[in-house]
Amino acid sequence: MFKAKVYQYSNINGKENKIEREFDNEQDYQNFIQNNENQSMFGFNWGSLREFNKYLDDFFDRKLGYDFGETENELPYFENSPVDLSKYEQELRKIENDKKAKEAKKNQLESTLSKLREYRKKFKEEGKDDLVKNIDSDISKVQEELKQA
Known part of the structure; x- marks a missing residue:
């Protein structure tokens, strides 16, 4: 059983950016991480x-x-x-x-x-x-x- 949750919040000069996603499928999670490589917090990959x-x-x-x-x-x-x-x-x-x-x-x-x-x-x-x-x-x-x- 695979469960993952990604959450990121930033507020730079009043510009808010919030990302929150939950995953039940490891492949969907891996695709999301690969498509958002520039987001440093997504670099976690615990095997x-x-x-x-x-x-x-x-x-x-x-x-x-x-x-x-x-x-x-x-x-x-x-x-x-x-x-x-x-x-x-x-x-x-x-x-x-x-x-x-x-x-x-x-x-x-x-x-x-x-x-x-x-x-x-x-x-x-x-x-x-x-x-x-x-x-x-x-x-x-x-x-x-x-x-x-």
């Missing part, structure tokens, strides 16, 4: 429950801020595989996400350090020694965090 579950996992991970993205090392799903690879794929995505987060933190710290050095130079020129001392302290903190990153 199995496992693929649909993967889509939902990815969707909720992204909504919760775990944007793992697609990786080159992602293993394909095999319908008849005796082993469920999804748990390994999820762990691999978590590892990649951790690497990206560490790199982003390092970039942020380097940017902060650069800004602090600029401020220090300007305050030094203006004779604001109290601010220079505070900035020196903050520079030390940021450098220590960079060593740990």
